[in-house]
Amino acid sequence: MTASIPGIVGLTVNTSWAVMWLVSPLLLLNCKIGLTPVNILGATFLSYAALSLLWSPHGLLELMQLLALASVFVWGLSLANLKNVTIGLSLGLAVSSVIAILQYFKIDLSIVTTEKLTGLFINPNIYAEVSGMVLILILIYKLWWYIPVVIPGLLVSSRAVVLALGVSLAMFVWARFKLASIIIVITSWFIALKLSARDTLFSDLSIGTSNLNTQSLNIRLDMWYDMLFGFKIFGNGIGSFVYVFPEYNKHLDTTVSIAEYAHNDLLQLIFELGIGAIPLLIIAWILLKVNDVHKRALIFFLIIGLFGFPLHTPVVAFMLALAAAQLAKLSLGGRIAINSSRLPVFNRMETE
Protein backbone atom coordinates (compact mmCIF):
# COMPACT_ATOMS: atom_id res chain seq x y z
CA MET A 1 0.00 0.00 0.00
CA THR A 2 1.76 3.09 -1.22
CA ALA A 3 0.55 6.22 0.46
CA SER A 4 3.52 8.50 0.09
CA ILE A 5 7.28 8.21 0.05
CA PRO A 6 8.57 10.64 2.67
CA GLY A 7 11.29 12.93 1.43
CA ILE A 8 10.99 11.66 -2.14
CA VAL A 9 7.68 13.05 -3.28
CA GLY A 10 6.05 16.34 -2.49
CA LEU A 11 2.61 14.82 -1.98
CA THR A 12 1.15 16.86 -4.79
CA VAL A 13 0.70 13.91 -7.08
CA ASN A 14 -0.57 11.05 -5.01
CA THR A 15 2.08 8.37 -5.20
CA SER A 16 -0.52 5.63 -5.31
CA TRP A 17 -1.88 6.94 -8.61
CA ALA A 18 1.63 6.98 -10.04
CA VAL A 19 2.13 3.38 -8.92
CA MET A 20 -1.22 2.36 -10.40
CA TRP A 21 -0.40 4.05 -13.71
CA LEU A 22 2.82 2.07 -13.82
CA VAL A 23 1.41 -1.27 -12.73
CA SER A 24 -2.11 -1.33 -14.17
CA PRO A 25 -1.04 -2.03 -17.79
CA LEU A 26 0.93 -5.02 -16.48
CA LEU A 27 -2.10 -6.25 -14.59
CA LEU A 28 -4.06 -6.32 -17.82
CA LEU A 29 -1.47 -8.26 -19.78
CA ASN A 30 -2.92 -11.61 -18.84
CA CYS A 31 -6.52 -10.75 -18.21
CA LYS A 32 -9.37 -11.47 -20.55
CA ILE A 33 -11.87 -8.64 -20.85
CA GLY A 34 -15.26 -10.21 -21.45
CA LEU A 35 -18.34 -8.53 -22.83
CA THR A 36 -20.33 -8.61 -19.60
CA PRO A 37 -23.02 -6.01 -18.82
CA VAL A 38 -20.84 -4.43 -16.14
CA ASN A 39 -17.83 -4.27 -18.46
CA ILE A 40 -19.89 -2.75 -21.27
CA LEU A 41 -21.36 -0.15 -18.92
CA GLY A 42 -17.90 0.57 -17.55
CA ALA A 43 -16.49 0.97 -21.06
CA THR A 44 -19.38 3.30 -21.94
CA PHE A 45 -18.69 5.39 -18.86
CA LEU A 46 -14.97 5.60 -19.64
CA SER A 47 -15.64 6.43 -23.30
CA TYR A 48 -17.95 9.27 -22.32
CA ALA A 49 -15.39 10.53 -19.79
CA ALA A 50 -12.76 10.49 -22.56
CA LEU A 51 -15.13 12.27 -24.95
CA SER A 52 -15.79 14.94 -22.33
CA LEU A 53 -12.14 15.97 -22.60
CA LEU A 54 -13.34 17.94 -25.61
CA TRP A 55 -15.13 20.42 -23.37
CA SER A 56 -13.21 19.95 -20.11
CA PRO A 57 -10.59 22.57 -19.19
CA HIS A 58 -8.08 19.95 -18.00
CA GLY A 59 -9.24 16.41 -17.39
CA LEU A 60 -6.56 14.06 -18.62
CA LEU A 61 -5.25 13.36 -15.12
CA GLU A 62 -8.69 12.34 -13.85
CA LEU A 63 -9.27 10.20 -16.93
CA MET A 64 -5.97 8.43 -16.26
CA GLN A 65 -7.13 7.78 -12.71
CA LEU A 66 -10.38 6.25 -13.94
CA LEU A 67 -8.51 4.10 -16.46
CA ALA A 68 -6.20 2.86 -13.71
CA LEU A 69 -9.20 1.93 -11.57
CA ALA A 70 -10.82 0.19 -14.53
CA SER A 71 -7.64 -1.84 -14.98
CA VAL A 72 -7.69 -2.82 -11.32
CA PHE A 73 -11.35 -3.81 -11.70
CA VAL A 74 -10.62 -6.03 -14.70
CA TRP A 75 -7.68 -7.57 -12.86
CA GLY A 76 -9.95 -8.08 -9.84
CA LEU A 77 -12.30 -10.15 -12.01
CA SER A 78 -9.53 -12.70 -12.40
CA LEU A 79 -8.94 -13.04 -8.65
CA ALA A 80 -10.70 -15.88 -6.88
CA ASN A 81 -10.96 -13.74 -3.75
CA LEU A 82 -9.25 -10.83 -2.02
CA LYS A 83 -7.74 -12.63 0.94
CA ASN A 84 -4.11 -12.21 -0.06
CA VAL A 85 -4.74 -8.66 -1.25
CA THR A 86 -6.30 -7.86 2.13
CA ILE A 87 -3.26 -9.27 3.94
CA GLY A 88 -1.01 -7.13 1.75
CA LEU A 89 -3.12 -4.04 2.38
CA SER A 90 -3.07 -4.71 6.12
CA LEU A 91 0.70 -5.04 6.17
CA GLY A 92 1.01 -1.81 4.19
CA LEU A 93 -1.34 -0.06 6.58
CA ALA A 94 0.73 -1.35 9.50
CA VAL A 95 3.55 0.97 8.41
CA SER A 96 1.24 3.96 8.65
CA SER A 97 -0.10 2.74 11.99
CA VAL A 98 3.40 2.56 13.47
CA ILE A 99 4.12 6.08 12.20
CA ALA A 100 0.79 7.34 13.57
CA ILE A 101 1.61 5.89 17.01
CA LEU A 102 5.02 7.57 16.92
CA GLN A 103 3.32 10.81 15.89
CA TYR A 104 0.93 10.47 18.81
CA PHE A 105 3.83 10.20 21.24
CA LYS A 106 5.35 13.23 19.51
CA ILE A 107 8.46 11.36 18.53
CA ASP A 108 10.32 13.44 15.98
CA LEU A 109 9.78 12.01 12.52
CA SER A 110 11.70 14.22 10.18
CA ILE A 111 10.83 11.89 7.29
CA VAL A 112 7.13 12.66 7.67
CA THR A 113 6.16 15.99 6.23
CA THR A 114 3.07 16.51 8.34
CA GLU A 115 2.60 16.78 12.08
CA LYS A 116 -0.91 15.44 11.84
CA LEU A 117 -1.86 12.00 13.05
CA THR A 118 -2.07 10.57 9.59
CA GLY A 119 0.54 7.89 9.13
CA LEU A 120 1.67 8.28 5.54
CA PHE A 121 -1.71 9.49 4.35
CA ILE A 122 -1.24 13.24 4.93
CA ASN A 123 -4.94 13.78 5.61
CA PRO A 124 -6.43 12.27 8.82
CA ASN A 125 -9.79 11.65 7.17
CA ILE A 126 -8.19 9.72 4.33
CA TYR A 127 -6.18 7.70 6.85
CA ALA A 128 -9.45 6.89 8.65
CA GLU A 129 -11.20 5.98 5.38
CA VAL A 130 -8.40 3.62 4.37
CA SER A 131 -8.39 2.05 7.84
CA GLY A 132 -12.17 1.61 7.74
CA MET A 133 -12.11 0.00 4.30
CA VAL A 134 -9.29 -2.36 5.31
CA LEU A 135 -11.26 -3.27 8.46
CA ILE A 136 -14.26 -4.24 6.34
CA LEU A 137 -12.08 -6.49 4.17
CA ILE A 138 -10.40 -7.97 7.28
CA LEU A 139 -13.80 -8.84 8.72
CA ILE A 140 -15.01 -10.28 5.41
CA TYR A 141 -12.05 -12.64 5.27
CA LYS A 142 -11.95 -13.23 9.06
CA LEU A 143 -8.31 -12.16 9.30
CA TRP A 144 -8.66 -11.31 12.97
CA TRP A 145 -4.93 -10.99 13.66
CA TYR A 146 -4.75 -7.98 11.40
CA ILE A 147 -7.39 -5.93 13.22
CA PRO A 148 -4.85 -4.01 15.39
CA VAL A 149 -3.36 -2.33 12.30
CA VAL A 150 -6.58 -0.44 11.63
CA ILE A 151 -7.15 0.83 15.19
CA PRO A 152 -4.89 3.93 15.09
CA GLY A 153 -6.52 5.06 11.86
CA LEU A 154 -10.02 4.66 13.24
CA LEU A 155 -9.22 6.67 16.36
CA VAL A 156 -8.66 9.85 14.39
CA SER A 157 -12.45 10.15 14.43
CA SER A 158 -13.81 10.88 11.00
CA ARG A 159 -17.59 11.31 11.16
CA ALA A 160 -18.22 9.81 7.75
CA VAL A 161 -16.10 6.78 8.57
CA VAL A 162 -17.89 6.25 11.89
CA LEU A 163 -21.25 6.39 10.11
CA ALA A 164 -20.15 4.15 7.27
CA LEU A 165 -18.57 1.63 9.62
CA GLY A 166 -21.74 1.58 11.73
CA VAL A 167 -23.88 0.64 8.74
CA SER A 168 -21.34 -1.81 7.30
CA LEU A 169 -20.71 -3.54 10.64
CA ALA A 170 -24.45 -3.81 11.22
CA MET A 171 -24.68 -5.71 7.94
CA PHE A 172 -22.26 -8.29 9.33
CA VAL A 173 -24.58 -9.19 12.19
CA TRP A 174 -27.98 -8.38 10.66
CA ALA A 175 -28.83 -11.96 9.73
CA ARG A 176 -28.46 -13.30 13.27
CA PHE A 177 -28.71 -10.29 15.58
CA LYS A 178 -31.10 -7.73 14.19
CA LEU A 179 -31.40 -5.80 17.47
CA ALA A 180 -27.62 -5.62 17.77
CA SER A 181 -27.44 -4.29 14.20
CA ILE A 182 -29.87 -1.51 15.02
CA ILE A 183 -27.92 -0.66 18.18
CA ILE A 184 -24.68 -0.51 16.17
CA VAL A 185 -26.18 1.90 13.65
CA ILE A 186 -27.72 4.12 16.34
CA THR A 187 -24.45 4.13 18.28
CA SER A 188 -22.52 5.15 15.19
CA TRP A 189 -24.95 8.01 14.58
CA PHE A 190 -24.58 9.05 18.21
CA ILE A 191 -20.78 9.00 17.99
CA ALA A 192 -20.92 10.97 14.74
CA LEU A 193 -23.17 13.56 16.38
CA LYS A 194 -20.80 13.80 19.32
CA LEU A 195 -18.01 14.36 16.86
CA SER A 196 -20.03 17.18 15.34
CA ALA A 197 -20.46 18.84 18.70
CA ARG A 198 -16.85 18.48 19.79
CA ASP A 199 -13.55 18.63 18.01
CA THR A 200 -13.04 14.93 18.47
CA LEU A 201 -14.50 12.12 20.52
CA PHE A 202 -11.10 11.19 21.89
CA SER A 203 -9.86 14.62 22.84
CA ASP A 204 -6.44 13.34 23.82
CA LEU A 205 -6.06 11.95 20.32
CA SER A 206 -7.01 15.19 18.71
CA ILE A 207 -3.61 16.02 17.30
CA GLY A 208 -3.89 16.04 13.62
CA THR A 209 -7.62 15.75 13.38
CA SER A 210 -9.23 18.23 11.12
CA ASN A 211 -11.82 20.60 12.53
CA LEU A 212 -14.60 18.14 13.08
CA ASN A 213 -17.47 20.44 13.78
CA THR A 214 -20.63 21.64 12.11
CA GLN A 215 -18.70 24.31 10.23
CA SER A 216 -17.27 21.74 7.83
CA LEU A 217 -20.76 20.38 7.17
CA ASN A 218 -22.11 23.88 6.55
CA ILE A 219 -19.31 24.55 4.09
CA ARG A 220 -20.20 21.35 2.25
CA LEU A 221 -23.89 22.27 2.15
CA ASP A 222 -23.07 25.72 0.75
CA MET A 223 -20.79 24.17 -1.86
CA TRP A 224 -23.36 21.55 -2.91
CA TYR A 225 -26.03 24.24 -3.23
CA ASP A 226 -23.81 26.37 -5.44
CA MET A 227 -22.89 23.33 -7.52
CA LEU A 228 -26.51 22.76 -8.48
CA PHE A 229 -26.38 25.85 -10.69
CA GLY A 230 -23.48 24.30 -12.60
CA PHE A 231 -25.24 21.07 -13.54
CA LYS A 232 -25.43 20.60 -17.30
CA ILE A 233 -26.94 17.77 -19.29
CA PHE A 234 -23.57 16.72 -20.73
CA GLY A 235 -21.59 17.87 -17.70
CA ASN A 236 -18.68 20.29 -17.52
CA GLY A 237 -16.15 17.65 -18.51
CA ILE A 238 -14.07 15.14 -16.63
CA GLY A 239 -11.81 16.72 -14.00
CA SER A 240 -13.46 20.10 -14.46
CA PHE A 241 -14.73 20.68 -10.94
CA VAL A 242 -11.76 22.56 -9.51
CA TYR A 243 -11.56 24.75 -12.62
CA VAL A 244 -15.26 25.43 -13.21
CA PHE A 245 -16.78 25.50 -9.73
CA PRO A 246 -15.51 29.05 -8.91
CA GLU A 247 -17.87 30.35 -11.62
CA TYR A 248 -20.84 29.11 -9.62
CA ASN A 249 -19.47 29.69 -6.15
CA LYS A 250 -21.41 32.18 -4.08
CA HIS A 251 -20.48 31.22 -0.53
CA LEU A 252 -16.86 30.12 -0.23
CA ASP A 253 -13.98 32.54 -0.09
CA THR A 254 -11.97 30.97 -2.87
CA THR A 255 -9.15 33.45 -2.41
CA VAL A 256 -8.09 31.61 0.73
CA SER A 257 -9.22 28.06 0.04
CA ILE A 258 -9.73 26.19 -3.19
CA ALA A 259 -12.50 23.65 -3.57
CA GLU A 260 -10.50 20.88 -5.17
CA TYR A 261 -13.25 18.31 -4.64
CA ALA A 262 -16.97 18.59 -4.03
CA HIS A 263 -16.74 16.32 -0.98
CA ASN A 264 -19.54 14.29 -2.51
CA ASP A 265 -18.43 11.98 -5.27
CA LEU A 266 -21.90 11.54 -6.72
CA LEU A 267 -22.53 15.27 -7.07
CA GLN A 268 -19.06 15.79 -8.49
CA LEU A 269 -19.62 13.05 -11.07
CA ILE A 270 -22.91 14.62 -12.13
CA PHE A 271 -21.31 18.08 -12.23
CA GLU A 272 -18.49 16.82 -14.42
CA LEU A 273 -20.20 14.24 -16.61
CA GLY A 274 -23.93 14.94 -16.49
CA ILE A 275 -25.77 12.07 -18.21
CA GLY A 276 -22.38 10.40 -18.65
CA ALA A 277 -22.54 9.36 -14.98
CA ILE A 278 -25.59 7.17 -15.63
CA PRO A 279 -23.66 4.03 -16.66
CA LEU A 280 -21.69 4.16 -13.42
CA LEU A 281 -24.88 4.56 -11.41
CA ILE A 282 -26.36 1.54 -13.18
CA ILE A 283 -23.23 -0.45 -12.33
CA ALA A 284 -23.62 0.55 -8.67
CA TRP A 285 -27.27 -0.52 -8.79
CA ILE A 286 -26.38 -3.91 -10.31
CA LEU A 287 -23.69 -4.52 -7.72
CA LEU A 288 -25.90 -3.46 -4.82
CA LYS A 289 -28.41 -6.10 -5.85
CA VAL A 290 -25.80 -8.87 -5.43
CA ASN A 291 -26.12 -10.74 -2.19
CA ASP A 292 -22.50 -11.10 -1.13
CA VAL A 293 -20.25 -9.99 1.73
CA HIS A 294 -18.25 -7.66 -0.54
CA LYS A 295 -21.33 -5.47 -0.76
CA ARG A 296 -20.37 -4.19 2.72
CA ALA A 297 -17.23 -2.65 1.26
CA LEU A 298 -19.32 -1.03 -1.47
CA ILE A 299 -21.80 0.36 1.08
CA PHE A 300 -18.93 1.72 3.18
CA PHE A 301 -17.49 3.41 0.09
CA LEU A 302 -20.83 4.89 -0.94
CA ILE A 303 -21.44 6.38 2.51
CA ILE A 304 -18.04 8.00 2.84
CA GLY A 305 -18.47 9.18 -0.74
CA LEU A 306 -21.41 11.29 0.41
CA PHE A 307 -19.10 13.46 2.52
CA GLY A 308 -15.65 12.95 1.06
CA PHE A 309 -13.91 12.08 -2.19
CA PRO A 310 -12.94 8.39 -1.96
CA LEU A 311 -13.18 8.00 -5.73
CA HIS A 312 -10.23 10.38 -5.92
CA THR A 313 -8.39 8.68 -3.04
CA PRO A 314 -6.35 5.99 -4.76
CA VAL A 315 -5.99 3.42 -1.97
CA VAL A 316 -9.70 3.48 -1.10
CA ALA A 317 -10.71 3.49 -4.77
CA PHE A 318 -8.32 0.59 -5.41
CA MET A 319 -10.05 -1.47 -2.72
CA LEU A 320 -13.46 -0.51 -4.09
CA ALA A 321 -12.47 -1.59 -7.61
CA LEU A 322 -11.43 -5.01 -6.32
CA ALA A 323 -14.54 -5.45 -4.14
CA ALA A 324 -16.72 -4.33 -7.06
CA ALA A 325 -15.02 -6.90 -9.28
CA GLN A 326 -15.91 -9.64 -6.81
CA LEU A 327 -19.52 -8.47 -6.83
CA ALA A 328 -19.53 -8.18 -10.62
CA LYS A 329 -18.44 -11.79 -10.94
CA LEU A 330 -21.32 -12.89 -8.75
CA SER A 331 -23.77 -10.67 -10.61
CA LEU A 332 -23.05 -12.92 -13.59
CA GLY A 333 -23.20 -16.10 -11.57
CA GLY A 334 -19.39 -16.29 -11.44
CA ARG A 335 -19.19 -16.77 -15.21
CA ILE A 336 -15.97 -14.88 -15.77
CA ALA A 337 -13.34 -16.53 -17.89
CA ILE A 338 -9.93 -16.67 -16.29
CA ASN A 339 -6.95 -17.01 -18.55
CA SER A 340 -5.05 -20.11 -17.48
CA SER A 341 -1.82 -18.78 -18.92
CA ARG A 342 -1.54 -16.06 -16.33
CA LEU A 343 1.90 -15.27 -15.05
CA PRO A 344 2.91 -17.05 -11.82
CA VAL A 345 2.84 -13.80 -9.88
CA PHE A 346 -0.86 -13.42 -10.66
CA ASN A 347 -1.58 -17.03 -9.86
CA ARG A 348 -0.08 -16.53 -6.43
CA MET A 349 -2.48 -13.69 -5.79
CA GLU A 350 -5.35 -16.12 -5.98
CA THR A 351 -6.37 -18.36 -3.17
CA GLU A 352 -8.29 -21.51 -3.41
Added chain:
Amino acid sequence: MLSIAADYQYLIGWKQSDINKIEMAASLFPLNRNIALGPSLFYLSENYPSEKALSVLNRGLTYDPNAVDLLQAKVTYSIMLGKNITEAQSRLIRLAPNLKAIR
Protein backbone atom coordinates in the same frame (compact mmCIF):
# COMPACT_ATOMS: atom_id res chain seq x y z
CA MET B 1 7.44 8.25 -13.69
CA LEU B 2 7.11 11.84 -14.87
CA SER B 3 4.59 12.52 -12.12
CA ILE B 4 6.96 11.26 -9.43
CA ALA B 5 9.91 13.15 -10.93
CA ALA B 6 7.83 16.32 -11.10
CA ASP B 7 6.60 15.84 -7.57
CA TYR B 8 10.17 15.47 -6.34
CA GLN B 9 11.24 18.62 -8.16
CA TYR B 10 8.21 20.43 -6.76
CA LEU B 11 9.06 19.33 -3.22
CA ILE B 12 12.67 20.41 -3.27
CA GLY B 13 11.78 23.51 -5.27
CA TRP B 14 9.57 24.75 -2.46
CA LYS B 15 11.97 23.58 0.25
CA GLN B 16 14.82 25.52 -1.32
CA SER B 17 12.64 28.34 -2.66
CA ASP B 18 14.08 27.55 -6.07
CA ILE B 19 11.77 28.77 -8.85
CA ASN B 20 13.77 26.86 -11.46
CA LYS B 21 12.93 23.53 -9.89
CA ILE B 22 9.27 24.49 -9.56
CA GLU B 23 9.30 25.55 -13.23
CA MET B 24 10.89 22.24 -14.15
CA ALA B 25 8.19 20.36 -12.23
CA ALA B 26 5.54 22.30 -14.14
CA SER B 27 7.21 21.38 -17.41
CA LEU B 28 7.51 17.70 -16.46
CA PHE B 29 3.93 17.13 -15.34
CA PRO B 30 1.53 19.93 -16.22
CA LEU B 31 -1.47 17.60 -15.86
CA ASN B 32 -1.61 18.29 -12.14
CA ARG B 33 -3.10 21.67 -11.32
CA ASN B 34 -0.94 22.35 -8.27
CA ILE B 35 2.25 21.54 -10.13
CA ALA B 36 1.20 23.43 -13.26
CA LEU B 37 0.39 26.51 -11.20
CA GLY B 38 3.48 26.08 -9.00
CA PRO B 39 5.47 28.95 -10.57
CA SER B 40 2.49 31.30 -10.25
CA LEU B 41 1.95 30.25 -6.65
CA PHE B 42 5.64 30.84 -6.01
CA TYR B 43 5.39 34.46 -7.13
CA LEU B 44 2.14 34.83 -5.23
CA SER B 45 3.85 33.66 -2.03
CA GLU B 46 6.79 35.98 -2.67
CA ASN B 47 4.30 38.83 -2.28
CA TYR B 48 6.55 41.16 -4.27
CA PRO B 49 5.24 42.79 -7.44
CA SER B 50 7.37 42.73 -10.56
CA GLU B 51 6.91 42.44 -14.29
CA LYS B 52 8.22 38.89 -14.14
CA ALA B 53 5.75 38.00 -11.39
CA LEU B 54 2.87 39.46 -13.39
CA SER B 55 3.95 37.58 -16.48
CA VAL B 56 4.04 34.24 -14.61
CA LEU B 57 0.72 34.99 -12.93
CA ASN B 58 -0.80 35.66 -16.35
CA ARG B 59 0.58 32.33 -17.56
CA GLY B 60 -1.05 30.62 -14.58
CA LEU B 61 -4.33 32.37 -15.31
CA THR B 62 -4.18 31.13 -18.89
CA TYR B 63 -4.01 27.59 -17.49
CA ASP B 64 -6.80 28.21 -14.98
CA PRO B 65 -8.73 31.45 -15.64
CA ASN B 66 -10.81 30.84 -12.50
CA ALA B 67 -7.88 30.59 -10.08
CA VAL B 68 -9.15 33.29 -7.75
CA ASP B 69 -6.01 33.45 -5.63
CA LEU B 70 -3.89 34.16 -8.70
CA LEU B 71 -6.40 36.69 -9.97
CA GLN B 72 -6.32 38.49 -6.64
CA ALA B 73 -2.52 38.54 -6.73
CA LYS B 74 -2.62 39.87 -10.28
CA VAL B 75 -4.95 42.70 -9.30
CA THR B 76 -2.84 43.55 -6.24
CA TYR B 77 0.46 43.49 -8.15
CA SER B 78 -1.05 45.47 -11.02
CA ILE B 79 -2.22 48.20 -8.63
CA MET B 80 1.23 48.37 -7.06
CA LEU B 81 2.86 48.58 -10.49
CA GLY B 82 0.38 51.23 -11.64
CA LYS B 83 -1.26 49.09 -14.31
CA ASN B 84 -4.84 48.95 -15.51
CA ILE B 85 -6.87 46.51 -13.44
CA THR B 86 -10.38 47.04 -14.80
CA GLU B 87 -10.78 43.68 -16.55
CA ALA B 88 -9.07 41.61 -13.86
CA GLN B 89 -10.93 43.44 -11.11
CA SER B 90 -14.36 42.86 -12.63
CA ARG B 91 -13.55 39.19 -13.10
CA LEU B 92 -12.33 38.94 -9.51
CA ILE B 93 -15.51 40.56 -8.20
CA ARG B 94 -17.57 38.07 -10.18
CA LEU B 95 -15.60 35.03 -8.99
CA ALA B 96 -15.12 36.11 -5.39
CA PRO B 97 -18.37 37.76 -4.33
CA ASN B 98 -17.33 37.55 -0.67
CA LEU B 99 -14.19 39.55 -1.27
CA LYS B 100 -15.47 43.03 -0.46
CA ALA B 101 -12.17 44.84 0.00
CA ILE B 102 -11.33 44.78 -3.70
CA ARG B 103 -14.46 46.76 -4.52
